[in-house]
Amino acid sequence: MNNAEIQIQFPQPGQWGDFTLTAIYRDADGYTRTDRYTQEDLPADQAPALASVVAALVGLAEPWQAAQVWARLGKDALSLTEDGTYEMIEAVSLTVEAVNDQGGRRIFTTINYPAFVLTDPADVAFFKYFTTPNQ
Numbered sequence: 001m002n003n004a005e006i007q008i009q010f011p012q013p014g015q016w017g018d019f020t021l022t023a024i025y026r027d028a029d030g031y032t033r034t035d036r037y038t039q040e041d042l043p044a045d046q047a048p049a050l051a052s053v054v055a056a057l058v059g060l061a062e063p064w065q066a067a068q069v070w071a072r073l074g075k076d077a078l079s080l081t082e083d084g085t086y087e088m089i090e091a092v093s094l095t096v097e098a099v100n101d102q103g104g105r106r107i108f109t110t111i112n113y114p115a116f117v118l119t120d121p122a123d124v125a126f127f128k129y130f131t132t133p134n135q
Contacts, residue, residue, distance in 0.1 A: 004131035006071040008053070013065035013099055016054045023130035035130070049126030056094060056115045064098035064106060073127045076110070077119045092118040092127045 004025040012018055021037045042050065057066040072095075075088040094116040096108045110116045118124075 004073065004127075006069075006127060006130055008069040008071070010065075010067055010069075013067045016057070021050075021130070025131035025133065027133045033133070037130075043129075046126055046129060049120075049122045052118060052120060052123050052126075053094065056113070056118065057096065059113060059115050060096070060098055060108065063100040064108070065100070066096045067099045067105075068097040070095040071127060073124065073131070077117055079119075089119060090124050092123050094118070 004023075007022040007024070009020045009022075010016065010018065011020075017039055019039055021042065023033075023035045023037075025033055027033045053069065053071070057069065060066060071092050073090060073092055075090060076093050077089050077091040078086045079089045081087055093110050095110075096113075096116065098106050098108060100106075108116070
């Protein structure tokens with residue numbers, strides 16, 4: 001089981017400025033917390049990282065539009081170190097439920113879209129901002 005997850009729902013797929021972000025994580029006492037944010041609640045300093053998530057979603061093949069996104073943190077990417085070896089680094093992986101105009105639904109993962117693995121430190125910090133207790 002994942003200890004933390006962010007879910008983002010877009011009530012009108014393709015309109016990225018209207019969303020609900022739900023952070024699910026364990027608090028310091030081990031209880032599961034669920035915190036919800038709308039676009040108005042999002043701290044301004046977190047907006048650039050959310051824009052990175054949206055940029056990955058825009059890459060979906062037509063006619064698919066993201067309706068819901070699940071983001072999870074893990075050691076999901078390889079990075080080349082200075083000594084020529086590779087190390088696993090923290091990354092945010094997205095799973096996306098998308099809809100089309102005919103009412104179809106489909107799940108896209110990092111297997112379908114490698115761009116759904118977000119390795120930028122700002123993206124990792126965004127995830128941790130919402131899923132680390134006492135923020």
